[in-house]
Amino acid sequence: MKRWWLRLLHYATPQWKSVSLSILLMTFGVILDVLKPWPLKLVVDSILAGKPLPPMAAWLYRLPGGHSPSALLAWLVAATIVLFLCLWTRETVQSYVQAGAGSRMVYHLGADLFHHLQHLSLRFHGRNSIGDLVRRITANTGCVRDLVFAVFIPMFSALLSLLMMFGIMWRLNHSLALLALLAAPMLGLLVRRFGELMEERMYRQLQLEGKLSDLAEQTLSALPIVRAFGRENSLDHRFSDLCRQTGRAYVRTVIAQIQFKIGASAVTAAGTAFLLAIGGLQVMRGSLSLGSLLVFLSYLTSLYAPMETLAYLSAGFAAAGAGARRIFETLDADDRVPEPSHPKILLAPRNQGAHVRLEGVTFGYETGRPVLLNVNLDAQPGQTVALVGATGAGKSTLVSLLPRFFDPWEGRVTIEGTDIRELQLANLREQIGFVLQDPFLLPATVADNIAYACPGADREQIVAAAVAANADEFIWRLPQGFDTVIGQRGATLSAGQRQRLSIARALLKNSPILILDEPTSALDAETETLLLNALERLLEGRTSFMIAHRLSTIHRAHKIVVLDQGRIVEQGTHRDLLRSGGLYSRFAAFQLDESQAAAKSA
Numbered sequence: 107m108k109r110w111w112l113r114l115l116h117y118a119t120p121q122w123k124s125v126s127l128s129i130l131l132m133t134f135g136v137i138l139d140v141l142k143p144w145p146l147k148l149v150v151d152s153i154l155a156g157k158p159l160p161p162m163a164a165w166l167y168r169l170p171g172g173h174s175p176s177a178l179l180a181w182l183v184a185a186t187i188v189l190f191l192c193l194w195t196r197e198t199v200q201s202y203v204q205a206g207a208g209s210r211m212v213y214h215l216g217a218d219l220f221h222h223l224q225h226l227s228l229r230f231h232g233r234n235s236i237g238d239l240v241r242r243i244t245a246n247t248g249c250v251r252d253l254v255f256a257v258f259i260p261m262f263s264a265l266l267s268l269l270m271m272f273g274i275m276w277r278l279n280h281s282l283a284l285l286a287l288l289a290a291p292m293l294g295l296l297v298r299r300f301g302e303l304m305e306e307r308m309y310r311q312l313q314l315e316g317k318l319s320d321l322a323e324q325t326l327s328a329l330p331i332v333r334a335f336g337r338e339n340s341l342d343h344r345f346s347d348l349c350r351q352t353g354r355a356y357v358r359t360v361i362a363q364i365q366f367k368i369g370a371s372a373v374t375a376a377g378t379a380f381l382l383a384i385g386g387l388q389v390m391r392g393s394l395s396l397g398s399l400l401v402f403l404s405y406l407t408s409l410y411a412p413m414e415t416l417a418y419l420s421a422g423f424a425a426a427g428a429g430a431r432r433i434f435e436t437l438d439a440d441d442r443v444p445e446p447s448h449p450k451i452l453l454a455p456r457n458q459g460a461h462v463r464l465e466g467v468t469f470g471y472e473t474g475r476p477v478l479l480n481v482n483l484d485a486q487p488g489q490t491v492a493l494v495g496a497t498g499a500g501k502s503t504l505v506s507l508l509p510r511f512f513d514p515w516e517g518r519v520t521i522e523g524t525d526i527r528e529l530q531l532a533n534l535r536e537q538i539g540f541v542l543q544d545p546f547l548l549p550a551t552v553a554d555n556i557a558y559a560c561p562g563a564d565r566e567q568i569v570a571a572a573v574a575a576n577a578d579e580f581i582w583r584l585p586q587g588f589d590t591v592i593g594q595r596g597a598t599l600s601a602g603q604r605q606r607l608s609i610a611r612a613l614l615k616n617s618p619i620l621i622l623d624e625p626t627s628a629l630d631a632e633t634e635t636l637l638l639n640a641l642e643r644l645l646e647g648r649t650s651f652m653i654a655h656r657l658s659t660i661h662r663a664h665k666i667v668v669l670d671q672g673r674i675v676e677q678g679t680h681r682d683l684l685r686s687g688g689l690y691s692r693f694a695a696f697q698l699d700e701s702q703a704a705a706k707s708a
Contacts, residue, residue: 110430111423114250115258117211124207125254131200132263138193140270145182145189153179204259208251215433216247222437228511229471230441237320242432246312249429256422292373300366305424307362311355312428318348363421443510449530454522454537454618459487459649462508462619466517469507476515477503479672485665487618490650492660494690495669501653504669505621508651509538521619539617541644543624545608547599552581553588555607559615567614575610575640577603609640620650625659657694666690 118125148159153175169181220243223231231239325332325341332338454460464483470476478500485491493501506512507519510526518525526534539559547555556571557563568588572578580603584590592598599607605625612620625641638658654660661680668676668683668690676688683690 110427110434111253113434114215114253114426114430117215117250118254120214121207121210124203125259128200128203128207128255128259129262131196131203132259133266135193135196135200136263136267136270138189138196139267142189142193145186149179149182153182204255208255211250211254212247215250216243219243219247219433219436222439225442226439227441227443228506230439232471235317235320235324237318237323238316239436240323241316241319242436245315246429246432249426249433252422252429253426257426260422296366296369296373300362300369300421302424304359304362304366304421305427307355307359308425308428309431311352311359312432314348314352314355316432318345318352321345321348366421443513443531445531446528449533450524450528451533452521452524452529452537455487456616456618457647458618459489459647460521460537460618461485461487461523462649462651463520464504464507464517465520467504467507467514467519468516469503469512469514471503471512477672478507478514481517481672481674483667483674483677485649485651487649488647489664490645490652490662492663492666493651493653493669494655494660494666494693499669500672501669502623505623505651505653508619508621509535537617538619538621539612539615539648541605541608541612541620541622541625541641545604545611547592547604547607549591549594551586551589551591552584552607555592556588556610556614558611563614568610571610571614572607574613574643575606577606577610577640580606606640609644613644618648620644620648622650622652622654624653624655668693 170177223239223243321341321344325345332341452460462483462485464481467478467481468476469478481500481504483491483504493504495501503512507514508526510531513527518527520526521529521534521537548558552572553565553568556568560567565588569578572581572588581588581590609625622641641659652660652663657680660666663680665677666680666683667674668688670689676683676686676690678686684694685691
């Protein structure tokens with residue numbers, strides 16, 4: 107992935123004011139660092155050794171008591187304290203500025219990633235784990251903040267500091283200043299040796315952390331099943347094994363960083379020792395003052411500090427690169443249902459339904475393995491079409507083509523004569539309501555769940571939808587009625603109650619096309635009767651596609667379509683299909699035998 111850092115800097119551009127202020131504060135800090143050793147030099151050379159102040163510091167004589175060594179000492183001590191306070195204030199302000207700007211960059215990148223994930227196809231989400239994707243949004247997006255405030259700005263500061271320190275050291279002693287630079291190529295070799303290694307190990311660590319998050323998310327979201335099948339110990343072992351792998355990956359990353367830092371510290375320590383020996387010899391020969399040597403060594407530390415910083419930045423750059431690699435793997439995924447270049451808007455009548463056709467549709471999830479084969483289906487406005495067939499026959503796949511969760515390989519789907527690929531996606535999905543086997547409910551109030559597809563609905567409309575769905579009678583028994591907060595995925599409600607809320611939601615949306623996927627499969631006979639009454643009101647004036655196996659749910663459909671291995675093998679009314687003696691009649695006879703056997707055993 108080339109130039110990932112340029113792409114990340116796009117998210118820093120809106121924060122240019124904060125970034126600029128941070129650079130100014132960093133520059134101010136470098137200047138203060140340059141000034142920091144000078145009080146010590148003046149104390150050693152001008153107060154302890156009795157030498158006159160250098161020309162650049164002669165203005166100190168004009169201070170009150172400036173010619174008195176004790177007063178001059180007091181002024182230099184005070185200068186040291188002022189420098190410390192200025193450095194502390196600068197660091198505090200800079201930390202505050204960077205925290206605010208960094209968080210805004212991270213949230214901007216996270217929002218873009220979240221937006222992109224919402225528009226990727228269900229095929230992409232079927233191939234990628236939720237926990238890992240969540241970690242990319244919540245944790246790995248910090249790479250943009252790290253790149254700007256832990257890599258680029260420190261790099262600018264280190265280069266500026268390096269130039270200033272070298273300039274001062276050059277004025278103090280040419281030969282020692284040149285010798286000090288011998289450490290630079292050695293540090294460059296270390297960066298070259300360890301840079302890619304640290305990035306690869308960090309990437310491996312982040313990948314394992316994503317798997318860890320995914321396993322935790324899967325386990326906690328399926329806890330009833332885990333407990334029902336006694337899988338706790340097995341999952342404990344899996345989680346512990348992943349923890350050990352992640353821990354080993356983290357240690358390997360840290361080892362590479364430590365090896366790099368030890369190498370960098372060894373280079374600078376060797377350089378300091380060498381220059382101490384050379385400088386000591388010059389002091390002994392009288393060609394360099396002791397104060398100048400102390401200042402030089404102080405600046406040498408300040409010279410090597412930015413050198414080490416520049417070297418260590420490769421570790422930060424590698425960490426940011428590993429995070430960016432995971433972010434852009436997702437952002438660069440182009441597995442989405444495309445918007446038309448010139449989208450059309452569909453205005454289907456709300457109370458009549460819409461004319462829906464599938465013409466020669468072939469589709470599959472994997473190349474060479476079609477799930478639907480040359481499907482032709484016509485649903486007139488207001489018709490209820492029941493889809494029947496064995497598991498894997500293609501029923502759910504067929505209805506998933508209507509809202510363009512996927513596009514067919516061949517053929518087309520039309521609504522009111524318009525190919526749905528020519529419609530604006532948002533407009534298309536406004537025309538379609540859903541009642542699913544497992545209704546998705548938020549941990550929010552009952553009213554918010556009913557109004558999920560119509561956020562602007564008022565309380566009167568919400569209550570009317572609940573009444574029409576036969577849901578009001580149990581809602582009023584809840585502690586706060588429509589303002590009762592229900593549990594995650596509706597865990598505090600029964601299956602029938604959740605399904606009635608789903609029907610109320612679909613009624614409130616009032617879309618001309620309706621998809622019902624096994625809406626009564628998990629319900630007892632009494633609850634099913636309540637639900638069927640609500641469904642009758644929901645189906646009225648809508649073109650509906652209903653996937654179901656119970657005769658009680660489908661026998662009133664205007665058209666029953668029987669699918670077998672991705673092909674439509676029969677279609678007609680309940681009565682016509684029973685007379686034909688085909689697959690549907692065998693299915694009905696089998697279900698009738700089942701119900702009779704159940705009645706006898708009861």
